[in-house]
Amino acid sequence: MLGIDQRELCKLARISIVTLRRLEGPAEYAQLVSPETARKVKEVLEAHGLIFLNAGETSPGTGVAISNAKLL
Template sequence: MITAGQLRAARALLGIDQRELAELSDLSVPTIQRMEASESVVRGNVDSLMKLIEALDRSGIELIGDGAASQSGGRGVRLKDAALSESRQIKVLAKKT
């Protein structure tokens, strides 16, 4: 599984935009946009998700699940606590209104 946050972070680590990720994964830009707009776990058909994950893997991205150790020594991004993240999002939204 991959979350929308992991997808955005992976794209940022690679320094690519949604169009470039769409090309790498042989998906459409609107599909990438829908995936990144997901609330948590990215939803899509199995074929699209496999294309996405394989493209990220080929590009050097290792997806790390909750509580899992990284298999290599490369750099990565991990959210420490989902509840902490949600409280930060609520504060950001409150400031905007």
């Protein structure tokens, strides 16, 4: 969607693929990643056009949103 793959994201955020997979995985794995590392990933994604919204915020344009519902 953003035109970068996991490897490129890791390179830009200066993290390992294992660290990225922890962030993407179950909550118990994500807890192994420091807030600073998560911030780095967020900054790279934002630099490539992703907008993070807080609950109740709306998008400034057309886009995709993920609800709090547990995905199967």
